[in-house]
Amino acid sequence: MKVRIKVIGFDADDTLWDNQPHFDAVIAEFTALLRPYCSETAAHEFIHRLQVENLPLYGFGAKSLTLSMTQAACRLSHYQIGAADIERIIRLGRKLLAMPVKLLDSAEDVVRRLKEKYTLILITKGDLLDQKRKLRESGLEKYFHHIEILCDKQVEDYRELFDRLRLQPEEFVMVGNSLKSDIIPVLELNAHAVYIPYPATWQHENVDNYDPNHQNFVQVDKLADLLPILR
């Protein structure tokens, strides 16, 4: 990796701490709850489609998922579902908003060491209040020079962020688990990207094709692999 890198952007969910497994577990409980009305596969497909359809209005995060699950439950049950089950769905969502933050492998060590040499910024998306809560509970807040919580992570969002923070793309590397949100838009702006795949990435974040031969792209297995690259 080029020595002129000065700033490292970290994604948070499923890059520094685990997140998607909690969402997957809640969705599994939701589809089980709907078993009297439809197959778990059908419920799973429906909630995924509805979440994507609701993104422009609801955005990402646990509250959005809860609203989509409630809406899905009404429709999938042909309006037969009872209020006790609706309350169970609300409670599933509350569980997500209170989920413990578990750091991925050596996250704190890696972040602390990289801070000695680079300016670190946290770039995440989703629910403002919940992301701030997770960051506070993670204990990692003190290592970051700047925290940015975006509505979305598309090319324009990164461009606006680079402008605002006066970042030169060639001095910036983004580290994350989503090709769609952390890697491809950043490469498009001629910045650098390190991809750390995470097994449970949400299917909406998947992309069919990308160019792993891009000169600014590196893929590694785990956070600790950043150290030899960026030492």
Next chain:
Amino acid sequence: MKVRIKVIGFDADDTLWDNQPHFDAVIAEFTALLRPYCSETAAHEFIHRLQVENLPLYGFGAKSLTLSMTQAACRLSHYQIGAADIERIIRLGRKLLAMPVKLLDSAEDVVRRLKEKYTLILITKGDLLDQKRKLRESGLEKYFHHIEILCDKQVEDYRELFDRLRLQPEEFVMVGNSLKSDIIPVLELNAHAVYIPYPATWQHENVDNYDPNHQNFVQVDKLADLLPILR
């Protein structure tokens, strides 16, 4: 007002555009929907209490209100409410997320004129995606040097913001309709505050006593009254 003011912070909801009347209208529809189960007064009190109770977990905004209304409907109906009504509540929430943004009186003119002499920042709280949408639709985005969407507006939130933006409190004035969120915490930090009361302020934003004789405090009737004070 002191001539050394350099930066003006504007609250958005019910300061630059109307907001609370839309929330009040949705809550009125919600309490009407629950008429088979309880009085509108009881429903009103319950939803207010639940919203406040849910603030630490849900925060402010339309999605939070929708989740609180859904939860309230289950409990107030003793779990008798049907899924069709639950979907109606979800739709009430969606209406809020798509509500048209109507500027208050001469908001654009005032903001444009003040921008000639001051740095303007927008300081609001609530749902990130929805606040960004409203700002975009307001047409006012271009007048602001910086947009800050906070989880809450307490003394610590302002202190952190002042530090981050390197603002001197004595050079800053906050303009808003909430004594609790826009005025009192700012005065506590020795910055200035202009209070523009709005008839439909949410009761949670009300305070029982404040000191209208604070030397940095001014109350005016409408946005246009800022011009002679800050000209």
